[in-house]
Amino acid sequence: GKAADVDNxxxxxxxxxxxxxxxxxxxxxxxSLRTSPLFEKYKDTARNEDKxxxxxxxxxxxxxxxAAYLMNNHHQESKMQLLQNARVYMKEALKAAFxxxxxxxxxxxIDGYGVDSNGxxxxxNHDMYLSWRDILECSVDAYLEVHGSENSNERxxxxxxxxxxxxxxxxxxIEVANEICSFFGTCGNNGEGNNSSEEGLPTFTEDxxxxxxxxxxxxxxxxxxxxxxxxxYVTRPLTAYPHGGTGWDQSSPGLSESGGGISAPxxxxxxxxxxxxxxxxxxxxxxxxxxxxxYQVESGPIGQPGELSWTNLHYKEYGPRPSxxxxxxxxxxxxxxxxxxxxASLERELTVEERETLDGCKLIRDMVHDLDASLDTMKSxxxxxxxxxxxxxxxxxxxxxxxxxxxAGMLQLFFRVHGMAVRMVxxxxxxxxxxxxxxxxDPVDDQKVSTTIELxxxxxxxxxxxxxxxxxxxxKGGYNIPxxxxxxxxxxKNLLDENAVKGVVVGCSRPEHVLxxxxxxxxxxxx
Numbered sequence: 001g002k003a004a005d006v007d008n009x010x011x012x013x014x015x016x017x018x019x020x021x022x023x024x025x026x027x028x029x030x031x032s033l034r035t036s037p038l039f040e041k042y043k044d045t046a047r048n049e050d051k052x053x054x055x056x057x058x059x060x061x062x063x064x065x066x067a068a069y070l071m072n073n074h075h076q077e078s079k080m081q082l083l084q085n086a087r088v089y090m091k092e093a094l095k096a097a098f099x100x101x102x103x104x105x106x107x108x109x110i111d112g113y114g115v116d117s118n119g120x121x122x123x124x125n126h127d128m129y130l131s132w133r134d135i136l137e138c139s140v141d142a143y144l145e146v147h148g149s150e151n152s153n154e155r156x157x158x159x160x161x162x163x164x165x166x167x168x169x170x171x172x173x174i175e176v177a178n179e180i181c182s183f184f185g186t187c188g189n190n191g192e193g194n195n196s197s198e199e200g201l202p203t204f205t206e207d208x209x210x211x212x213x214x215x216x217x218x219x220x221x222x223x224x225x226x227x228x229x230x231x232x233y234v235t236r237p238l239t240a241y242p243h244g245g246t247g248w249d250q251s252s253p254g255l256s257e258s259g260g261g262i263s264a265p266x267x268x269x270x271x272x273x274x275x276x277x278x279x280x281x282x283x284x285x286x287x288x289x290x291x292x293x294x295y296q297v298e299s300g301p302i303g304q305p306g307e308l309s310w311t312n313l314h315y316k317e318y319g320p321r322p323s324x325x326x327x328x329x330x331x332x333x334x335x336x337x338x339x340x341x342x343x344a345s346l347e348r349e350l351t352v353e354e355r356e357t358l359d360g361c362k363l364i365r366d367m368v369h370d371l372d373a374s375l376d377t378m379k380s381x382x383x384x385x386x387x388x389x390x391x392x393x394x395x396x397x398x399x400x401x402x403x404x405x406x407x408a409g410m411l412q413l414f415f416r417v418h419g420m421a422v423r424m425v426x427x428x429x430x431x432x433x434x435x436x437x438x439x440x441x442d443p444v445d446d447q448k449v450s451t452t453i454e455l456x457x458x459x460x461x462x463x464x465x466x467x468x469x470x471x472x473x474x475x476k477g478g479y480n481i482p483x484x485x486x487x488x489x490x491x492x493k494n495l496l497d498e499n500a501v502k503g504v505v506v507g508c509s510r511p512e513h514v515l516x517x518x519x520x521x522x523x524x525x526x527x
Contacts, residue, residue, distance in 0.1 A: 024062060024093040029100030033057060033109045042110075054111040056160050057104070059097045063119030063130040065090035070127070083127060091134055098142030098159075105158040106146070114161030116235065121165045121173035122244045132162060132180050133215055136230075140222045156227050163233045163505065167292060168434055168479060168491045169240035169472045174498055177232040181500035183219075186229045231502040237495050238488055238506070240290040243471035284470060288383040290430060294486040295381075295423035297322055311427040316483050320376075320428065322420045332368055332414045335407065336361040360399040364411075367392065371418060378425045388415065431487060436463045436478020492520035 033039065042055045069086040076082075094115075101113035119130030139159040147155065162180060166173025181187040207213060219226075284290055299309040300323070314322070338361040341354050350358070371392075378384055396403075396411065403411070437460025460478070467475055481490050495504050506517045 024059060024065065024097040026096045026100035026103075029057075029097050030104060033100075033104045034107075039109055054160075055109075057101060057110050057113045058116045058161065058163065059094065059101075059113070060116050061118055062090055062094045062097070062115065063117060063128045065093045066119075066128055086127075087134075090130075091138055094135070095138040095141050095145075098138050099145050102142050102146040102158060112158040112160035114159060114163065114230075116163040118165055118244060120162070120176055121170060122246070123172065126244070126246070128244075128246055132176055133219060135159070135162065136183075136219055136226060137215055140219070140225050143225050157225055159227060159230055161231050161233060163235050165236050165241075165244070166234040166495065166501075167237050167240050168494050169290060169292070169467070169475060170244065171472075171474050172244075173234060174495070174500070175474070177234070177498065177500035180230060180232055184229045187499050232500060233503045233505055234495050234501050235505045236507070237504050238292045238491055240292060240472065241286060242284055242289070243286075245286055245289070284379050285383075288380040288386075290379075290433075290470070291381065291426070292430060292434070292487050292491045294427045294488065295420075297420040297423060299323065310486050311424045312431070312483060312486055315424060315428060320424060322417055322424065325417050325421050328413050328417045329368070329372060332410050333365055335410045336364045336368075338362070357400075363399050364396065367395065368414065375418075375421055375425055378422045379429060381419075381422055381426050384419075384422050384426075427487060431481060432459070433463050433466060434479050434487070435481055436460055436467075436475075438478045438480060486516070488516055489520045489523070492517060493523055496521055 038055065042053070045052045066083075066086045066089070069089045070082065073082060073085070098113065101110070104110050105112060115130075115135050117130050119126075119128050120132060122129040124131070136159070139157045143157040164173045164176060166177065178187065294311045296308040297311055297314055299307055299314060299318070309317075338358050341350065341358050341361075344350065344354070345358075392415075437456050437458075439454050439456055439459070463478070467473055479490070479494070481487070492504060492506065495501055504517075506513070508514045508517060
């Protein structure tokens with residue numbers, strides 16, 4: 001990062017200049033580590049081998065340096081040159097951070113460092129893409145800057161870890177993990193490198209002036225500086241963002257040319273999310289990703305003690321709606337039919353209060369009808385909740401000065417059971433997208449003892465199109481997900497069974513989430 005000095009306009013005071021340092025700078029890395037309370041904890045464990053832990057510091061999302069450069073320079077250069085310069089700028093910032101980390105390792109502040117980046121899982125033609133080879137190259141350059149080439153026989157780079165997004169929909173991250181694994185020769189080798197990769201060997205068919213070819217040859221030449229292996233961890237295994245969460249497709253987003261120049265900086269840098277309309281749960285977008293989850297819903301009558309069941313099992317036993325959904329829907333519509341007021345209107349003129357009540361009842365019935373009719377189009381439970389908070393609830397309170405206790409209770413019941421129905425629809429849609437047209441067929445006679453799986457060609461074509469629209473086009477075909485297996489268990493097990501993946505980082509906000517993750521790990525083939 002660069003430092004900028006700002007002089008005082010009146011030189012009457014001797015206040016120190018303001019220094020701006022980006023958080024990937026060498027200075028910032030060393031300052032944050034030297035003053036971190038974690039280091040004191042780390043020193044305590046270092047004295048006791050039984051309690052010793054490894055402290056690894058991660059540089060987060062260095063590809064944001066590309067966005068910063070694009071924002072500040074988008075009017076100054078041609079599109080191609082702009083992107084090239086932005087990547088050079090990002091690599092210089094990352095190298096500076098790695099220099100700080102290498103120094104911190106020599107000072108005993110940390111055991112090593114790594115990178116946690118969303119850009120690693122983007123396609124190479126995406127503006128915000130970060131190459132894992134860039135990380136290795138920056139690590140080599142930082143090592144040589146700090147230690148020089150003469151000490152390379154005694155130690156290697158302290159790069160330890162790479163973390164990137166990956167899941168059963170965003171499979172690009174798994175491809176990258178396998179590329180890293182192949183480079184170090186650690187695939188299927190218990191994490192121990194065997195230097196089997198031939199990447200970077202000179203060939204007669206490659207353009208020797210190509211920067212990518214030069215980079216691969218440099219990494220091969222400097223292979224002895226790199227560690228024997230780098231551990232790859234997968235993040236957000238149960239959350240899939242369209243187009244990697246950038247809100248863009250893969251064709252140079254935000255850099256469309258007009259009259260030979262760059263027309264505008266990337267939209268998200270201007271605070272424009274591309275839409276000003278409220279989300280109602282029917283769309284997947286950068287704010288409301290696909291959650292690869294089954295949910296727990298009540299299996300008995302609402303309001304009575306009953307067991308919770310997973311949406312996949314509830315669907316198999318009761319169908320696509322909670323068992324209490326239709327009775328409660330009918331009861332709510334009946335409660336707000338305002339028949340008594342309508343009958344009175346045939347005999348006399350209604351009071352102002354009665355007319356307002358009638359209008360409010362009509363509004364609520366229309367809202368309930370609309371929510372019921374749109375149920376099968378729901379894609380995101382989080383977006384649905386947002387819609388309730390920002391639209392539905394204010395609409396109700398704006399229609400009635402005060403709800404009687406019975407009316408309030410009826411609405412609470414409806415939203416409770418409707419929320420469960422949304423969970424069932426969302427999880428079923430996610431499962432169908434993952435299966436990609438494959439359907440589990442239960443046995444229909446005693447001769448068939450197990451479930452079979454069949455392919456629906458029309459459904460397959462539909463799901464392929466949906467995945468392409470959402471930026472999950474790299475997923476080919478579909479998964480065979482048993483009806484009895486929750487989506488989260490399947491998704492975690494699928495990742496843990498990957499040889500190139502050292503571990504999976506799962507966000508757990510409740511104790512049961514921890515137990516689900518442990519169960520998935522127990523059923524996987526991972527060590």
